[in-house]
Amino acid sequence: MIHQDSKTILEVSGLRAAVEGVEILKGVDLIVKSGEVHAIMGTNGSGKSTFAKVLAGHSAYQVTGGSVLFEGQNLFDLEPEERARAGVFLAFQYPIEIPGVSNSHFLRLAYNTLQSQRGKDELDPLEFEDFVREKMKLLEMNPNFLDRGVNEGFSGGEKKRNEMLQMALLEPRLAILDETDSGLDIDALRIVTNGVNKLANKDNAIILVTHYQRMLNYIEPDYVHVMRGGRIVKTGGKELALDLETRGYDWVGVERRVPASA
Amino acid sequence: MSAVLQNLVNQPYKHGFVTEIESDIAPKGLNEDIIRLISTKKNEPAWLLDFRLKAYQQWLKMEEPKWPNVKYRQIDFQAISYYAAPKPKKKLNSMDEVDPELLRTFEKLGVPMHERAALAGVAVDVIFDSVSVATTYKQKLAEVGIIFCSISEAVHAYPELVKQYLGTVVPVGDNYYAALNSAVFTDGTFCFIPKGVKCPMDLSTYFRINTEESGQFERTLIVAEEGSSVSYLEGCTAPRFDTNQLHAAVVELIALDNADIKYSTVQNWYAGDEKGVGGIYNFVTKRGLAKGANSRISWTQVETGSAITWKYPSCILQGENSVGEFYSVAVTNNYQQADTGTKMIHIGKNTRSTIVSKGISAGHSNNSYRGLVRIAPTASGARNYSQCDSMLIGDQCGAHTFPYIQVRNQNAKVEHEASTSKIGEDQLFYFAQRGIGNEEAVSMIINGFCKDVFQQLPMEFAVEATKLLGFKLEGSVG
Numbered sequence: 023m024i025h026q027d028s029k030t031i032l033e034v035s036g037l038r039a040a041v042e043g044v045e046i047l048k049g050v051d052l053i054v055k056s057g058e059v060h061a062i063m064g065t066n067g068s069g070k071s072t073f074a075k076v077l078a079g080h081s082a083y084q085v086t087g088g089s090v091l092f093e094g095q096n097l098f099d100l101e102p103e104e105r106a107r108a109g110v111f112l113a114f115q116y117p118i119e120i121p122g123v124s125n126s127h128f129l130r131l132a133y134n135t136l137q138s139q140r141g142k143d144e145l146d147p148l149e150f151e152d153f154v155r156e157k158m159k160l161l162e163m164n165p166n167f168l169d170r171g172v173n174e175g176f177s178g179g180e181k182k183r184n185e186m187l188q189m190a191l192l193e194p195r196l197a198i199l200d201e202t203d204s205g206l207d208i209d210a211l212r213i214v215t216n217g218v219n220k221l222a223n224k225d226n227a228i229i230l231v232t233h234y235q236r237m238l239n240y241i242e243p244d245y246v247h248v249m250r251g252g253r254i255v256k257t258g259g260k261e262l263a264l265d266l267e268t269r270g271y272d273w274v275g276v277e278r279r280v281p282a283s284a
Numbered sequence: 285m286s287a288v289l290q291n292l293v294n295q296p297y298k299h300g301f302v303t304e305i306e307s308d309i310a311p312k313g314l315n316e317d318i319i320r321l322i323s324t325k326k327n328e329p330a331w332l333l334d335f336r337l338k339a340y341q342q343w344l345k346m347e348e349p350k351w352p353n354v355k356y357r358q359i360d361f362q363a364i365s366y367y368a369a370p371k372p373k374k375k376l377n378s379m380d381e382v383d384p385e386l387l388r389t390f391e392k393l394g395v396p397m398h399e400r401a402a403l404a405g406v407a408v409d410v411i412f413d414s415v416s417v418a419t420t421y422k423q424k425l426a427e428v429g430i431i432f433c434s435i436s437e438a439v440h441a442y443p444e445l446v447k448q449y450l451g452t453v454v455p456v457g458d459n460y461y462a463a464l465n466s467a468v469f470t471d472g473t474f475c476f477i478p479k480g481v482k483c484p485m486d487l488s489t490y491f492r493i494n495t496e497e498s499g500q501f502e503r504t505l506i507v508a509e510e511g512s513s514v515s516y517l518e519g520c521t522a523p524r525f526d527t528n529q530l531h532a533a534v535v536e537l538i539a540l541d542n543a544d545i546k547y548s549t550v551q552n553w554y555a556g557d558e559k560g561v562g563g564i565y566n567f568v569t570k571r572g573l574a575k576g577a578n579s580r581i582s583w584t585q586v587e588t589g590s591a592i593t594w595k596y597p598s599c600i601l602q603g604e605n606s607v608g609e610f611y612s613v614a615v616t617n618n619y620q621q622a623d624t625g626t627k628m629i630h631i632g633k634n635t636r637s638t639i640v641s642k643g644i645s646a647g648h649s650n651n652s653y654r655g656l657v658r659i660a661p662t663a664s665g666a667r668n669y670s671q672c673d674s675m676l677i678g679d680q681c682g683a684h685t686f687p688y689i690q691v692r693n694q695n696a697k698v699e700h701e702a703s704t705s706k707i708g709e710d711q712l713f714y715f716a717q718r719g720i721g722n723e724e725a726v727s728m729i730i731n732g733f734c735k736d737v738f739q740q741l742p743m744e745f746a747v748e749a750t751k752l753l754g755f756k757l758e759g760s761v762g
Contacts, residue, residue, distance in 0.1 A: 078717050081709060102716035111717070118714040121705075122732025131728070132718035139719070171732070188718060 028055040031093060031196050031227045032077075038087035038252075039076045045086060046072045048252035054196065057224040061238055061263060062231045064249035065271050070231045071115060073249070074200040078112040079105050093195065107139040111194030113185040115201040115231075119173040125184070126168035129154060133191045157190045161217045178205035186217045197221070198229045203237035215240030235267040248274045310367035316340065319467055322367045326436055326470075331447055335456065339466030342457030349460055352623040353652040353684055354592050356565065359530055366468045366501075424484060430514075431476035432487055435503050438474035445476055449507050453536040453573045453600070461532040461594075462569040465501045469534070472503035477512040477543070486742050488517040502533040508543035510576065515546040517745060531590075532567045541576030541603065546584070548741055549597075550749055552756075553589035560619025560648070563591025570597035571627075574606035574635075582609035583626065584740040586749045588756045591620060596654065598627035601635035601663075608637040611737040613749070615756050616649030616681070625655040625686075630663035630696070639670040642734050645681035646757055652684040659696040666696040674704045675733055677726075677757065705733075727754040 032054040039047040046069050054060055064070045076083045077090065079102035090097040092110060100108060120128065126147075133154075134144040145153060155165055161183050173181050182202055189197055199218070203211055218241055222228055230241060238246075238260060246262040247254045248271065256262065256274050266274070310318055319340055323333040348359070425432050431442060438446050456466040477483055508514055531553070537545050547570075556563025566589075572581035583597040599608025610626035628637035637657070645651040657668045674683035689698055707729055715725035730753050731738070738746045 078713075080713050101721075102713060103719050103721045106717050106719040114714065114717075118710050120711055120714070120729060120732065122735050123728050124732075128718075128728070131720055131724070135719040192718070 025057045025224055028057045028224070029093075030055050030091075032229075033091040034088070035090075036088035037073075037076070037085070037090060039072060039083050039085050041072070041083050046083075046252050047076065049088065050249075050252070050254055052247065052254060054227045054229065056195075056227055058245065059222060059228045059230065059241060059243045061243035061246045061260075062229060062249055062254070063233065063235075063246060063263065063266060063271075065233075068249040068271075069252040070249045071200055072252075074112055074115075074198045074229070074231050077105075077198060078102060078110060106192075107136060109195030111189055111192055111197045113182075113189060113197065113199040113202050115204065117173045117176075117181040117185055119171070119176075121171045121174045123172050124168070125170055125172050126151070126154065128172045129168075129188065129191060132188065136192055154187075154191065157187060160190060160220060161186050162213050163187060179207065179210040182206055182210070182214055183217075186214050190217065190221055193221075193226075195226050196229070197226065198231065200231045201233065202230070203232055203234065211237065212240065235263040238263045250274065310365050312365045313362040314340075314364070314366055314468065318366050322468060322470070325367060326439075328439060329443060332439060335451060336467050339456035339463050340468075343460065343463035343467055346457070346460045346463055349594075352594050352654075353650065353686075354594065354621040354623050356592055356621075359565070361464075364530065367470065421485070425487075428481050428484065429478045430481060430483055431474065433474055435469075435472040435474045435505060438505075442474070442476070445507070446474065446505065449536070449538055450505055451536075453538060453571045454534050454569050459569060461567040462534050465503065465532045465534045465569070469501040469503040472533070473505070475504075475506040475514065475516065477506075477508045477514045479509040480511045481509075482512065483514040486515045486517050500531045502531070504533070504535040505538075506536070506545060506547070507538045508540065508545050508579075510541045510543060512540075513544035513546075515548070515742065517742060518547065518549045519551050529563075530565050530567070533569070535568070535570040535597075537570075537572035537581055539572065539574050539576060539579035539581055539603075539606075542578045543576060544580045544582075545572060546582045547572070547597070548745060549583075549585040549587075550741075550745060550752070551585065551587045551589050551593075552752060554591075555589045555618065555620050556591040558618045558647075560591070563620070564589065565592045566590040566595065567592075568595040570595065571600065572598070572608070573600045573602060574608060574632075575602050576606070577603040577632070578605045579603050580607040580609070582607075582611075582740070584609075584611040584737065585613070585624075586737070586741070586752070587612070587614040587622060587624060588752055590622075593620075593622040593624050595624045596626055598629070599637060600629045600631065601637065601666075602631045603635075604632040605634045605636075606632055607635070609740075610637075610639045610641070611740040612641045613644070613734045613737045613753070614642070614651055614653075615644045615753060616646065616651045617756055618647040618649060620647075620649045622650070623652040623654055625653045627656040628658070628668055630657075630659045630666040630668070632663060634665040634667075635663055636666070637668045639668070639672070640736050641670075641672045642737055643672075643674045643683055644677065644730060644733070644753075644757070645674070645683050646677035648680045650682040650684070652686060654686040654688075656688040657690070657698055657700075659691045659693050659698065661692045663693050664695045666693065668696075668698045670698075670700045671736075672700075672702045673733065674702075675730070676704065676706045723754070726757060730754070730757065 030053060034050055034052040037047055037050040038045060050073055062070045085098055097105060130150045137144050163183055173184060202214060206214060215237060243260050246258050246260060248256040310321055319336050323336060454462050457463050475487060506516060537547060539545050553564040553566060574581045581599045587593055597610060601608050608628050614622045614624050616622050625641060626639055639655060641653045643651040643653055653672045659666045672685050676683055683704060685702055687700055691698055712722055712725050731750050738749055741749060
């Protein structure tokens with residue numbers, strides 16, 4: 023929700039990034055303030071997932087231009103783990119399986135790392151167990167998730183819920199949800215989006231990266247951005263998403279398209 | 285981890301291996317006279333000299349094995365001195381005299397106090413002021429009739445027992461290095477658990493009062509009589525250095541009816557530098573004979589050191605319903621080469637074996653699993669389950685699997701599973717995105733990977749092994 027005393031959390035200016043020498047982002051501009059929910063939409067290959075990964079600091083992507091300030095700090099001065107500890111959270115489109123590492127151990131380590139970063143008390147395994155079980159209720163998750171390997175053998179929906187559980191535990195300032203809706207059936211979508219809504223507050227901000235409007239039926243965005251050819255070519259309110267649903271992406275930003283060589 | 289610490293791990297330390305006076309050392313080279321000299325110096329009975337000479341004759345006719353997947357420069361066996369009078373390690377009077385850097389390494393590794401003392405060459409009695417741990421240890425064992433001493437001591441004190449069992453599991457001509465060991469072994473451990481005795485504590489060589497070095501040709505013989513059980517720990521997680529490059533040990537285990545032997549090893553010998561210069565060649569023959577019905581032999585090994593490892597702790601399952609187990613983690617980094625695995629030879633009815641092998645390769649190293657499961661025609665109802673998993677870190681290393689399976693009985697059941705995985709950028713990024721740095725991430729992934737093996741280790745060994753692996757793979761990712 024847009025509110026008066028909101029602070030700027032993220033300021034992206036002219037961001038360019040490449041993977042294996044091919045430029046994918048060609049000048050992204052975006053300002054995100056606390057309390058806001060932004061949706062970034064676009065077709066496959068428009069650069070929206072790349073944008074999410076660049077913000078989180080995936081090493082396969084090279085930043086070739088522009089700047090990103092996170093709460094006033096140059097984001098690119100921080101290593102990926104430092105960005106996470108500073109409060110940048112990426113919910114993965116394809117959460118990674120880590121066989122043999124128990125989910126509860128992983129979650130607790132992540133949680134305690136952040137707690138100590140924030141100068142708060144770490145939780146021992148028993149305390150953590152109680153704490154995480156409460157959070158799991160929010161996402162209607164079975165407690166046996168804790169004993170399994172991280173995402174090991176999880177269904178698509180289970181993986182996404184596990185991502186949301188991590189978000190609930192880590193309470194990020196900026197949460198970037200990369201196609202969290204993909205692969206979810208309607209019940210799972212309701213549970214996951216319900217969880218996101220409960221986590222959204224006036225101090226944090228959420229960026230939803232999605233193909234489809236359907237997620238936005240559950241999470242109401244303050245802004246909808248359309249990405250195309252590595253840039254944000256149109257910004258509007260939630261009604262823009264509905265337009266996209268009926269008219270497709272082809273009409274958006276055609277007039278502003280720049281040749282790739284530019 | 286800091287570079288300083290890393291250097292420490294891979295650096296010969298100053299204490300403990302000081303050669304004070306080398307007066308009593310045999311001329312280089314190997315011949316019958318040298319063997320006679322060794323036997324005379326050790327004041328051995330005639331039967332043992334015969335044993336050695338027979339081994340030597342076999343060795344002369346044998347060739348160095350060429351089949352392992354390792355490369356090294358030809359060893360000049362005539363350039364080695366095969367006998368030096370046992371020299372006591374330099375004794376320090378208190379922990380204060382130990383190199384503080386070494387102590388810090390122990391600290392980091394979490395090596396228990398008593399081990400630190402023993403490793404640094406401090407007399408154990410000094411550390412534990414009231415009663416010597418080692419003495420208490422020996423008394424306790426003697427009360428239940430367990431013999432635990434050096435093999436040289438056993439040759440004199442218990443000649444009949446040694447004569448009865450030595451070379452029965454690994455015959456003198458078994459293989460090139462076993463033959464060499466049989467001809468020239470200098471010392472090692474003898475352990476005898478009498479009928480019905482459950483050994484009240486884990487046996488570890490630290491507590492063998494004899495503090496002399498066993499040298500490069502170590503010989504271990506463990507006999508568990510009917511209904512007895514023992515858990516034996518070999519090696520330690522702290523780095524071990526030696527001036528001898530070639531090590532060819534032989535370990536023989538014998539389990540009679542209903543006996544149970546568990547043998548755990550953590551090996552962290554000098555592996556050479558990061559360019560692959562130096563390091564120990566570890567060519568070991570380890571074999572257990574599950575001779576009696578319902579007997580069990582279990583090998584657990586964590587191999588992290590040595591430039592070259594050539595080692596196949598095996599079980600001969602002769603007794604009906606006997607069980608053989610092999611749990612292994614082998615880590616290679618830099619230019620290390622390991623060719624390791626096991627042999628499970630099923631002879632008795634309803635014999636069972638389990639093989640769990642985890643190979644981790646990093647740097648430019650090569651890690652091979654080599655295993656043989658043989659089911660003899662007599663082994664009706666035999667079962668084997670093998671699992672071989674390899675993990676690669678980086679793209680310059682290699683993982684290889686050579687499983688041999690020979691089944692000559694229709695009623696046997698053999699299962700083999702194998703997998704290869706890689707610690708990928710994506711996994712590390714996932715951890716990083718949750719605030720967990722590379723080092724911790726790798727350690728978590730590796731420990732997850734090795735869990736099935738680590739849980740077989742005695743408690744404190746497991747904790748140390750976990751830390752050790754993190755140590756060895758330091759800096760190999762990212």
